[in-house]
Amino acid sequence: MKANSLFVLLGLCVPLCVGASQVDRKRSELDALKQRLQTLQQDFNATQAHRQEAADDLRESERAISSSVRQMRQLDGERERTAGELQGLREQADATSARVRQQQAHLAQALRGAYTRGQGEALKLILNGGDPNQTARDLRYLSRLSHAQQAMIDSLRADLAQLAHLEEEASQKNGELARLRAAHEAEQAKLLADKRAREAVLQKLSVKIQRQRREIATLRRDERSLTDLVERLNRLMAQQAAREAARARAAQQAQQKQESARGQSASARRPVAVNSETPVPFRSNQPFARLKGLLHLPVAGELMNRFGAPREGGGLNWKGLFIRAAQGTAVKAIAAGQVVFAEWLRGFGNLIIIDHGDGYMSLYSNNESLYKQVGDRVQGGDAIAAVGNSGGQPEPGLYFEMRHQSRPVNPLDWVK
Structure with a gap:
């Protein structure tokens, strides 16, 4: 592009004695420039289509990431609720453990009393020849004591089973929460990686489009300049000196506009x-x-x-x-x-x-x-x-x- 632009500027400075052969050469260069411009315009349209596809892919990635972040926030809320449930389970387990220890102490005391009295207490009451009414009352007491000991043993077994169940339930909830968190973190990491990859593709296409736009603009400017040169060489050879001055002023104004635009762009990037x-x-x-x-x-x-x-x-x-x-x-x-x-x-x-x-x-x-x-x-x-x-x-x-x-x-x- 720089070579073409330089050629146009040099063409503006040709001497007044320029002839028909140079006009023909300019026309040939103009045809080649138009062909190049047409090819570049086709490439530009294709790049625009690819960029649109990449933008659509990026849209889907950003939608998925937004949904994943929302799910992670919901999971964090579930984790807080589960933590509260786990705390309640731990408190129940502590209460059950205390009750089990108390029942174990009572049972041990009852067993020690039974061992001290001996296993034939009921038989002794029957054979000692004492008062029958007293003997009957003693036998009922021993029977109730035996039932109470059996009930205490059954209650102890039930509390131990409940304690084991609570501990198992707490362990399962902890494991389930850890699995859910790990799965969501892995999914979010994959989504972010896909987004970065698609952003990179979109950035490359955007840079290519900007470069193609600048090249197309330069080619069109060169085409107009070269067309003007050919027409003026054919029509107004005698006025070539005036055209040179006009071209020089136009080039200077274009440069000033570009410098002004660059200055405005740099200013826009600074916060207000x-x-x-x-x-x-x-x-x-x-x-x-x-x-x-x-x-x-x-x-x-x-x-x-x-x-x-x-x-x-x-x-x-x-x-x-x-x-x-x-x-x-x-x-x-x-x-x-x-x-x-x-x-x-x-x-x-x-x-x-x-x-x-x-x-x-x-x-x-x-x-x-x-x-x-x-x-x-x-x-x-x-x-x-x-x-x-x-x-x-x-x-x-x-x-x-x-x-x-x-x-x-x-x-x-x-x-x-």
Whole structure:
């Protein structure tokens, strides 16, 4: 491309004595340039199609990761509940162990008494020739004592069996929880690896597309320049000196525009402000409109644009704020409301929208994962998502919008 551009500039500087042979040579070069441009345009279209496929694959990966993170949070809640159950089982086991020890002591005492009296106590009572009524009462006492000892032995066996059952149940719950946690961690690791691989493919295709766009733009510029040169050589040989000056001025202006664009791009990458405060949990019965000036932005980080300012590439203005933040940082709801959208959306990645009533909505996009689902009620300060770079965003952060009756409003007018 540099050689073609240099050739065009040199062509502008040909002497006034240029002839028909040079015009023919320029025409031949123009035909070759058009053929090259056509081939490059076809390659560019094919690359665009591949990039779309990679973006669709990345969308599925980000959806799966969001679902996996939500399942992990649910598993953590189950783990806390199971820990409480295990604590209850341990307390039951401790109580059973104490009861078993007490019964073992009573049984040992009864057995020692029986051993001291000897095994023929009932027979002695019958043969000693004493009072029959007293003998009958003594025999009933011995019978009751025997039944009580047998009942104590049966109770001891039942308590020992219950203790073994409780210990087995606690062991099974611990094992089940460990298996579930390991399986989810393995699945999440695989999903993250797939996402990184697809992001790498998408990045390579994006770089290739940018390079092809620059090359196509350069070729088209060279084609126009070369076409102008051929026409002017045929039509206005005498005015070639004036054309040289005009071309030089155009080249200088183009260079100045490029340098200005590079300067604007470098400036855009610098933050315009820094936010350090985030929503804290609160409840309010006031209408959302009365909270104006009392809210906080949903995540701490660097504000990379101003509301309403032109976006890079031209044609569109910023309708919200992009807040650059660390991957995985909690995104918090600015106020109470109901989740009306929680899904991946092209250009926005994992997007969640909260309806605050009276036509007011807040939008949180480019998230790594979504913690809430459609229909969930949230309060101000609730964690609803995690910062990411889904949807093809080159760096992690949160794109945040506020809307009233579908029209964007400046979020900075609503914060302290």
